[in-house]
Amino acid sequence: MSVHPPGRRIVIGLGNEYRRDDGFGPLVVAALAERRGREPRLAAAELWVSDGDPARLLDLWAGADLVVLVDAVRGGDQPGRVYELVVDDVDRPAGGTASSHGISLGSTVALARALGRLPRRLVVLAVSGREFGFGVDLSPQVAALVEPVARRAGELVAGTGGDPRAA
Amino acid sequence: MTHRRDRTLEVRALARVEGEGAMHVRVRGGAVDDVRLEIYEPPRFFEAFLRGRRHTEPPDITARICGICPVAYQMSACAAIEDACGVPVDPAVAALRRLLYCGEWIESHTLHIYLLHAPDFLGYPSALHLAQDRRDLVERGLALKRAGNDVLELLGGRAIHPVNVRVGGFYRTPLPRELAPLRDTLRTALRLALDTVRWVAGFDFPEFHHDHEFLALSTPGRYAIESGSVVTTGGHGFSPRHFEEHVVEDQVPHSTALHARLAGRGSYLVGPAARYTLNRRWLSPLATQAATAAGLGPDCRNPYRSIVVRAVETVYAVEEALRIIDEYEPPARPYVDVPPRAGVGYGATEAPRGVLFHRYRLDPDGLITSARIVPPTSQNQAAIEQDLRRFVEARLDLDDEHLTHECEQAIRNYDPCISCATHFLDLTVDRA
Numbered sequence: 001m002s003v004h005p006p007g008r009r010i011v012i013g014l015g016n017e018y019r020r021d022d023g024f025g026p027l028v029v030a031a032l033a034e035r036r037g038r039e040p041r042l043a044a045a046e047l048w049v050s051d052g053d054p055a056r057l058l059d060l061w062a063g064a065d066l067v068v069l070v071d072a073v074r075g076g077d078q079p080g081r082v083y084e085l086v087v088d089d090v091d092r093p094a095g096g097t098a099s100s101h102g103i104s105l106g107s108t109v110a111l112a113r114a115l116g117r118l119p120r121r122l123v124v125l126a127v128s129g130r131e132f133g134f135g136v137d138l139s140p141q142v143a144a145l146v147e148p149v150a151r152r153a154g155e156l157v158a159g160t161g162g163d164p165r166a167a
Numbered sequence: 168m169t170h171r172r173d174r175t176l177e178v179r180a181l182a183r184v185e186g187e188g189a190m191h192v193r194v195r196g197g198a199v200d201d202v203r204l205e206i207y208e209p210p211r212f213f214e215a216f217l218r219g220r221r222h223t224e225p226p227d228i229t230a231r232i233c234g235i236c237p238v239a240y241q242m243s244a245c246a247a248i249e250d251a252c253g254v255p256v257d258p259a260v261a262a263l264r265r266l267l268y269c270g271e272w273i274e275s276h277t278l279h280i281y282l283l284h285a286p287d288f289l290g291y292p293s294a295l296h297l298a299q300d301r302r303d304l305v306e307r308g309l310a311l312k313r314a315g316n317d318v319l320e321l322l323g324g325r326a327i328h329p330v331n332v333r334v335g336g337f338y339r340t341p342l343p344r345e346l347a348p349l350r351d352t353l354r355t356a357l358r359l360a361l362d363t364v365r366w367v368a369g370f371d372f373p374e375f376h377h378d379h380e381f382l383a384l385s386t387p388g389r390y391a392i393e394s395g396s397v398v399t400t401g402g403h404g405f406s407p408r409h410f411e412e413h414v415v416e417d418q419v420p421h422s423t424a425l426h427a428r429l430a431g432r433g434s435y436l437v438g439p440a441a442r443y444t445l446n447r448r449w450l451s452p453l454a455t456q457a458a459t460a461a462g463l464g465p466d467c468r469n470p471y472r473s474i475v476v477r478a479v480e481t482v483y484a485v486e487e488a489l490r491i492i493d494e495y496e497p498p499a500r501p502y503v504d505v506p507p508r509a510g511v512g513y514g515a516t517e518a519p520r521g522v523l524f525h526r527y528r529l530d531p532d533g534l535i536t537s538a539r540i541v542p543p544t545s546q547n548q549a550a551i552e553q554d555l556r557r558f559v560e561a562r563l564d565l566d567d568e569h570l571t572h573e574c575e576q577a578i579r580n581y582d583p584c585i586s587c588a589t590h591f592l593d594l595t596v597d598r599a
Binding site for chain 1: 213228235293294295298306309313
């Protein structure tokens with residue numbers, strides 16, 4: 001297992017870009033990668049795309065100072081609504097999410113806690129999606145949120161976004 | 168306990184990975200009236216998605232069908248396209264493909280064993296609950312899984328949906344010294360894999376046996392993974408080129424997935440138990456020894472014991488990965504050119520959960536005019552339904568909750584993608 005430097009700040013885009021709105025997380029990461037070229041404050045942030053496999057997530061974020069997970073979720077109040085959650089809020093195994101093999105993000109967080117592998121701070125930026133079928137286009141309401149959510153994720157990992165609990 | 172003569176178990180699911188599944192069981196007059204495993208398989212749509220694409224694209228596109236076994240899709244796609252174009256790959260490239268595939272077997276099998284299936288045998292509702300009581304066990308599973316992950320990352324460029332695979336080989340092949348660090352990881356993994364076999368061998372396995380025909384690839388001299396001809400326990404043998412003459416798919420009303428059957432013979436099963444039963448003699452001595460010590464005989468016809476077979480195959484995959492690394496000589500070029508030509512190509516490989524068949528028809532410019540993908544899950548669907556019926560018949564005295572749980576465990580015996588669906592499910596009991 002690789003040894004991670006201290007103070008790691010990571011943005012992880014969860015999803016599959018071939019499943020419509022599920023591609024939101026990877027697209028936010030792509031937008032951040034583009035920003036990173038012109039925003040030095042983002043230079044140290046790690047950017048990853050993940051399918052949500054719990055074991056890989058646990059390895060990816062173990063020992064990190066801050067992890068920002070970006071994901072599209074089924075349900076929610078209305079397509080295109082953004083939720084910002086801190087780790088305690090997602091510490092409930094939940095069904096019906098667009099996650100891998102029935103192990104939801106909440107379960108993964110709980111598993112990480114049981115194994116002592118939670119990052120010091122974990123923030124989830126979730127957007128309520130509408131279409132999870134095959135294809136590469138996001139729903140318009142979700143597509144409109146790629147840049148704003150990338151900006152918010154960038155603020156968080158750059159330390160300029162304030163306390164996420166206060167957001 | 169309940170002895171209601173009429174009842175319906177309805178288990179519905181939403182899942183995004185390889186399959187979307189639901190379970191429906193109806194009991195009438197004290198007998199099982201109807202059992203349906205309803206699966207909505209993405210690959211059907213991918214076949215249309217592939218039409219009009221270039222012949223170089225299927226490895227990347229089909230890898231997206233499954234986050235757990237993308238390598239299987241890449242390997243079957245490459246084999247089929249190279250077959251269509253009449254281009255064999257360098258043996259060193261073929262060895263690297265096998266190494267990559269070993270990484271996927273290790274990852275996928277370990278995920279299934281530790282996070283999906285073992286909790287059933289130990290009386291835990293999930294891996295989380297197992298971790299709360301036995302952190303050491305889950306840690307061991309995660310460490311073993313990570314070894315497969317490391318192989319994928321090194322060869323595939325990243326752990327999910329590898330980007331280094333291309334038709335004809337790899338974009339870049341590693342230097343021997345780059346593979347060397349994997350040796351230590353895999354040596355440790357071998358110990359963990361052997362521990363895993365001993366652990367799962369001690370589970371309590373319900374008595375259940377089936378007599379389905381098994382189908383798997385076979386490569387004389389070694390356990391089939393990335394290539395081979397098709398063999399069955401019914402004595403049939405044919406090349407992937409003739410797969411569609413022997414395997415027929417039918418539409419059934421309750422599922423968008425097709426039900427596969429062997430022409431003139433009926434349902435059959437692919438997967439670890441099929442591979443083991445047909446290829447046990449090609450396992451390594453250590454894996455064979457582990458299998459024997461775990462109580463596996465010459466064949467495995469109790470689906471509950473598939474978890475033991477997965478553990479044995481994990482031992483084999485770790486050993487095989489070590490062997491390939493030890494013998495590795497980099498190819499002269501990372502890939503061979505695969506110029507397009509008009510034709511049809513066939514490819515079959517052993518995904519962790521069974522044979523995965525691809526067929527592509529190309530036009531002279533290399534554009535795909537038709538594609539066909541037969542994933543293991545849909546091949547197993549009919550046999551699983553038949554087994555489920557027998558599972559239920561033997562457990563009609565259970566109440567709905569217990570019966571549903573037992574059915575879910577039974578489904579998890581076969582395929583982690585379906586178990587995925589069942590983990591999600593809200594249960595609705597429709598009392599007649």
